[in-house]
Amino acid sequence: xxxxxxxxxxxxxxxxxxxxxxxxxxxxxxxxxxxxxxxxxxxxxxxxxxxxxxxxxxxxxxxxxxxxxxxxxxxxxxxxxxxxxxxxxxxxxxxxxxxxxxxxxxxxxxxxxxxxxxxxxxxxxxxxxxxxxxxxxxxxxxxxxxxxxxxxxxxxxxxxxxxxxxxxxxxxxxxxxxxxxxxxxxxxxxxxxxxxxxxxxxxxxxxxxxxxxxxxxxxxxxxxxxxxxxxxxxxxxxxxxxxxxxxxxxxxxxxxxxxxxxxxxxxxxxxxxxxxxxxxxxxxxxxxxxxxxxxxxxxxxxxxxxxxxxxxxxxxxxxxxxxxxxxxxxxxxxxxxxxxxxxxxxxxxxxxxxxxxxxxxxxxxxxxxxxxxxxxxxxxxxxxxxxxxxxxxxxxxxxxxxxxxxxxxxxxxxxxxxxxxxxxxxxxxxxxxxxxxxxxxxxxxxxxxxxxxxxxxxxxxxxxxxxxxxxxxxxxxxxxxxxxxxxxxxxxxxxxxxxxxxxxxxxxxxxxxxxxxxxxxxxxxxxxxxxxxxxxxxxxxxxxxxxxxxxxxxxxxxxxxxxxxxxxxxxxxxxxxxxxxxxxxxxxxxxxxxxxxxxxxxxxxxxxxxxxxxxxxxxxxxxxxxxxxxxxxxxxxxxxxxxxxxxxxxxxxxxxxxxxxxxxxxxxxxxxxxxxxxxxxxxxxxxxxxxxxxxxxxxxxxxxxxxxxxxxxxxxxxxxxxxxxxxxxxxxxxxxxxxxxxxxxxxxxxxxxxxxxxxxxxxxxxxxxxxxxxxxxxxxxxxxxxxxxxxxxxxxxxxxxxxxxxxxxxxxxxxxxxxxxxxxxxxxxxxxxxxxxxxxxxxxxxxxxxxxxxxxxxxxxxxxxxxxxxxxxxxxx
Numbered sequence: 001x002x003x004x005x006x007x008x009x010x011x012x013x014x015x016x017x018x019x020x021x022x023x024x025x026x027x028x029x030x031x032x033x034x035x036x037x038x039x040x041x042x043x044x045x046x047x048x049x050x051x052x053x054x055x056x057x058x059x060x061x062x063x064x065x066x067x068x069x070x071x072x073x074x075x076x077x078x079x080x081x082x083x084x085x086x087x088x089x090x091x092x093x094x095x096x097x098x099x100x101x102x103x104x105x106x107x108x109x110x111x112x113x114x115x116x117x118x119x120x121x122x123x124x125x126x127x128x129x130x131x132x133x134x135x136x137x138x139x140x141x142x143x144x145x146x147x148x149x150x151x152x153x154x155x156x157x158x159x160x161x162x163x164x165x166x167x168x169x170x171x172x173x174x175x176x177x178x179x180x181x182x183x184x185x186x187x188x189x190x191x192x193x194x195x196x197x198x199x200x201x202x203x204x205x206x207x208x209x210x211x212x213x214x215x216x217x218x219x220x221x222x223x224x225x226x227x228x229x230x231x232x233x234x235x236x237x238x239x240x241x242x243x244x245x246x247x248x249x250x251x252x253x254x255x256x257x258x259x260x261x262x263x264x265x266x267x268x269x270x271x272x273x274x275x276x277x278x279x280x281x282x283x284x285x286x287x288x289x290x291x292x293x294x295x296x297x298x299x300x301x302x303x304x305x306x307x308x309x310x311x312x313x314x315x316x317x318x319x320x321x322x323x324x325x326x327x328x329x330x331x332x333x334x335x336x337x338x339x340x341x342x343x344x345x346x347x348x349x350x351x352x353x354x355x356x357x358x359x360x361x362x363x364x365x366x367x368x369x370x371x372x373x374x375x376x377x378x379x380x381x382x383x384x385x386x387x388x389x390x391x392x393x394x395x396x397x398x399x400x401x402x403x404x405x406x407x408x409x410x411x412x413x414x415x416x417x418x419x420x421x422x423x424x425x426x427x428x429x430x431x432x433x434x435x436x437x438x439x440x441x442x443x444x445x446x447x448x449x450x451x452x453x454x455x456x457x458x459x460x461x462x463x464x465x466x467x468x469x470x471x472x473x474x475x476x477x478x479x480x481x482x483x484x485x486x487x488x489x490x491x492x493x494x495x496x497x498x499x500x501x502x503x504x505x506x507x508x509x510x511x512x513x514x515x516x517x518x519x520x521x522x523x524x525x526x527x528x529x530x531x532x533x534x535x536x537x538x539x540x541x542x543x544x545x546x547x548x549x550x551x552x553x554x555x556x557x558x559x560x561x562x563x564x565x566x567x568x569x570x571x572x573x574x575x576x577x578x579x580x581x582x583x584x585x586x587x588x589x590x591x592x593x594x595x596x597x598x599x600x601x602x603x604x605x606x607x608x609x610x611x612x613x614x615x616x617x618x619x620x621x622x623x624x625x626x627x628x629x630x631x632x633x634x635x636x637x638x639x640x641x642x643x644x645x646x647x648x649x650x651x652x653x654x655x656x657x658x659x660x661x662x663x664x665x666x667x668x669x670x671x672x673x674x675x676x677x678x679x680x681x682x683x684x685x686x687x688x689x690x691x692x693x694x695x696x697x698x699x700x701x702x703x704x705x706x707x708x709x710x711x712x713x714x715x716x717x718x719x720x721x722x723x724x725x726x727x728x729x730x731x732x733x734x735x736x737x738x739x740x741x742x743x744x745x746x747x748x749x750x751x752x753x754x755x756x757x758x759x760x761x762x763x764x765x766x767x768x769x770x771x772x773x774x775x776x777x778x779x780x781x782x783x784x785x786x787x788x789x790x791x792x793x794x795x796x797x798x799x800x801x802x803x804x805x806x807x808x809x810x811x812x813x814x815x816x817x818x819x820x821x822x823x824x825x826x827x828x829x830x831x832x833x834x835x836x837x838x839x840x841x842x843x844x845x846x847x848x849x850x851x852x853x854x855x856x857x858x859x860x861x862x863x864x865x866x867x868x869x870x871x872x873x874x875x876x877x
Contacts, residue, residue, distance in 0.1 A: 326410025519552030
């Protein structure tokens with residue numbers, strides 16, 4: 001019951017699994033047919049009940065793989081069955097698909113895979129190998145490929161005198177799907193009356209070969225023998241003795257033939273000796289003669305029965321060395337000399353190799369190096385090494401170096417080399433060297449100035465190689481041409497080649513060149529550096545390509561540049577040029593530039609770079625900036641001049657005018673409000689008093705001149721009338737407070753005009769006041785006033801300083817002084833400044849303490865007056 005449910009489930013799964021565009025309510029037969037190549041294929045497609053009655057066989061279409069099959073190959077069998085016939089079917093494998101087409105839509109119903117092939121050919125060339133007591137393996141050829149699954153059956157039969165007799169109990173069968181089949185031990189009967197037959201079969205047919213008789217003794221193959229020993233004998237040259245063992249199952253009643261192969265490792269060549277071994281003999285020995293001295297050999301052995309046609313496999317190789325012999329040839333010695341250091345020492349790199357003579361010199365155990373100064377052999381030194389190189393530290397003298405190879409049998413002849421002294425100058429014998437290549441060789445030729453030189457050393461190494469021991473060399477005799485094989489050099493690599501002439505034991509100066517055996521275009525291109533572009537030019541710089549990426553000699557560089565949206569241009573320069581200036585460029589334009597490095601094999605471009613030319617160059621900027629800068633400098637200088645000379649400009653353009661009403665030398669009567677205002681402003685630090693003129697400027701000047709003239713003409717009367725007033729004024733001055741007088745004296749000094757010359761002393765200050773108060777000798781009406789003022793000032797100064805300084809005499813005030821024309825040019829305004837050092841007591845002193853000149857009125861036209869121009873007072877601190 002359980003099995004029934006399983007089958008029902010499998011059937012449901014098969015009907016439900018279908019292509020996404022198909023349904024399984026249809027069938028195709030035959031399913032997965034295999035037909036003969038070129039025959040006719042016929043298939044049937046059957047519709048299920050799901051499609052009827054709306055669709056029938058006439059709606060079925062066929063496709064081969066993805067191609068629609070022509071309608072003439074269709075055949076409607078009935079309403080539910082459609083067939084297809086394809087003649088000469090030649091596809092190895094193809095898919096035939098059945099579709100239902102209804103209302104313009106195609107739906108896959110079912111498909112199958114069709115294979116075509118051939119029936120099997122008769123197997124031929126049957127051969128067998130009998131590995132004694134292991135297996136019997138037979139091989140054959142099956143003929144052409146069938147392209148279909150083919151099975152092979154190998155029959156082993158017993159033969160009788162009457163012919164092959166089919167005896168089922170004595171027949172062995174081996175089956176395989178390939179062209180080989182094996183019988184394994186113990187199912188391997190041994191005899192000479194066996195035959196072998198092969199049968200091949202597939203769905204299209206079968207074929208059998210004849211039964212081929214095979215003698216088992218002829219196909220017998222032994223297992224490889226085993227080498228027991230391989231050795232040399234002391235005192236016997238050029239000989240090795242080998243001993244081996246034959247497998248027991250191979251030693252039957254028949255004799256065995258063995259081959260001994262010995263291979264010279266130095267030559268990598270082999271020779272074979274053949275040895276017969278009697279039946280039943282398991283261990284054999286043989287001497288290998290005619291060998292090279294001190295040479296390593298590899299030995300292997302194989303054996304075969306005298307009746308068999310098949311050799312065993314070679315046994316595992318064993319190695320041995322023949323008896324030593326002293327090396328017969330000197331070594332090939334060369335050197336590389338380093339420049340001497342500041343201490344005078346230098347490193348000499350010695351390297352050597354064995355000469356390629358045959359037979360070889362023998363096995364080398366080590367090398368002996370002896371060296372000594374050329375002029376002092378007693379200082380000989382000795383080194384030993386097993387390497388083929390050594391470094392010697394020598395001084396600046398010339399040295400002789402001797403090198404020998406040695407082994408257990410003795411030493412080789414010595415190789416001699418002379419190292420020149422550091423100050424030795426060798427002549428240039430080689431005049432020129434050239435190199436070129438052919439398909440297989442590199443040819444190096446040179447010319448010499450001394451034909452008697454017949455021996456040379458050619459040295460070569462890769463340019464990037466820094467290790468002196470990696471250099472190669474070769475001695476050339478009786479020739480000025482060297483032709484090595486190209487295989488000895490690397491392609492696309494630069495080599496340094498030098499030719500050294502040798503005469504006697506001396507080595508002359510070399511001639512060196514560089515060469516490439518084969519070139520290709522550089523691996524990378526130069527990278528352009530545009531720097532700082534100008535308006536119409538730019539300097540392009542680049543670095544050399546690294547030597548390992550040049551791949552040849554760089555012949556030139558090409559600079560390609562292109563303006564945005566313009567035509568590409570280029571410039572070519574030599575290989576030794578690493579910068580170039582592009583000129584005649586467009587201003588304010590973006591350019592793209594890249595550089596290509598070229599050798600004989602081609603060129604490689606570097607990464608493109610962009611730059612933009614300037615809108616203005618330096619000259620343009622200077623042309624624009626210079627006038628602007630000069631203009632700004634001029635304006636700045638003019639402004640600085642105005643600041644520094646503002647007082648001068650003010651004096652010239654707007655001169656200060658002395659105002660009698662604001663003078664601090666004397667005090668006007670306080671009968672008007674204007675006088676009070678003037679004194680208040682005089683005491684302040686920042687107050688400015690402006691006195692307006694009552695008449696036009698010209699009339700005011702004439703009035704002043706007329707008053708002056710009247711005062712001169714009537715000076716006598718004025719002195720008489722004013723005598724009493726002056727006496728009262730003098731009493732007032734004498735009784736004034738000493739402190740107030742000193743403060744007033746300081747205040748007066750602060751307001752003296754800088755335009756009046758003065759000397760900075762207390763005594764000269766009074767003289768300065770005298771000069772200011774009396775602008776003219778002819779002003780007689782105020783002579784008495786001047787004398788009194790002078791007396792009061794002398795008393796105050798004397799009391800303050802407490803010294804015996806001589807006071808000014810009255811006649812000093814009567815000294816004649818020239819008329820001051822400045823009073824004539826007085827203008828309408830006057831400015832007074834009060835010293836910041838003026839004491840608060842002086843500033844706040846009441847006006848009642850001020851001295852008043854009675855009989856004088858301020859701002860009265862036609863009246864003689866005294867003015868004090870601004871005189872700066874510098875007080876020594």
